[in-house]
Amino acid sequence: EYSRGMRKRLGFIQAILHKPKLLLLDEPIEGLDTIGKQVIIDTLKEYKEAGKSILINSHYLSEIEKICDHVAIIKQGKILMNFNPKNNLYVCSGYSLGISFEDKSLIKNISQLFPIKLEKPGLLFLMSDDEKLLNKLIHYLCDNGVSINRVEKIKNKLEEIYLSAIRDKEFSAHPN
Numbered sequence: 001e002y003s004r005g006m007r008k009r010l011g012f013i014q015a016i017l018h019k020p021k022l023l024l025l026d027e028p029i030e031g032l033d034t035i036g037k038q039v040i041i042d043t044l045k046e047y048k049e050a051g052k053s054i055l056i057n058s059h060y061l062s063e064i065e066k067i068c069d070h071v072a073i074i075k076q077g078k079i080l081m082n083f084n085p086k087n088n089l090y091v092c093s094g095y096s097l098g099i100s101f102e103d104k105s106l107i108k109n110i111s112q113l114f115p116i117k118l119e120k121p122g123l124l125f126l127m128s129d130d131e132k133l134l135n136k137l138i139h140y141l142c143d144n145g146v147s148i149n150r151v152e153k154i155k156n157k158l159e160e161i162y163l164s165a166i167r168d169k170e171f172s173a174h175p176n
Contacts (some may be wrong), residue, residue: 005033009022012040016047023047023054029063065158073165080165085158095126095134098150099141107146115138129153 003011008031015023028044029037044067048054058064065071065085073081099122101107107118114137115127126137134151141148 003037006032007038008032009036012043014047016043019052023028023052025054025056025058027058027060029058029060029147059164061158062065071158073162075166076085081161093129093153093155095129096150096152096154097124097126097141097148098122099124099150100147101145102174106146110137110140125154129155 008028012025012028015025015173029040032040041063044054044056048067050068054067056064056068062087069084071081071083071085072079096119107116107124109117110124111118117125117127126134128134136150138148153174
């Protein structure tokens with residue numbers, strides 16, 4: 001007679017009750033209210049910090065990216081992408097800077113000092129969300145004659161990466 005959310009919570013409690021070294025979960029937050037989701041996410045973080053391993057199958061990517069140290073995107077039994085979301089360039093949070101500069105060798109020099117990537121001409125990506133590092137980069141650019149016309153904080157979401165991986169696979173499977 002329990003609600004779906006209550007049954008989900010009870011199932012989760014049963015899964016962690018004996019503190020297994022490996023926890024296998026299928027859609028652990030499906031059907032839960034906001035508070036129930038947060039309780040499970042917080043519990044999983046604590047479980048992970050205690051050195052336990054967790055394998056989660058889920059379509060709730062925005063919540064899952066708060067927990068996971070490693071992600072595999074799988075379609076029809078094939079791994080399309082396999083990465084650490086906290087260290088991967090595709091998922092990396094940071095700052096996008098619109099820039100104008102004359103000296104082409106400057107980017108090479110900057111890349112030796114800062115974790116940057118030139119996304120395309122005039123668009124630089126700082127692969128860090130550290131504001132102090134951003135300020136140092138801005139000062140360095142200004143001191144070297146680079147004009148900055150835009151700074152934007154960027155966080156690629158796991159959902160966007162998932163969609164991109166699935167679409168790339170679909171396009172490569174059906175060349176028209």
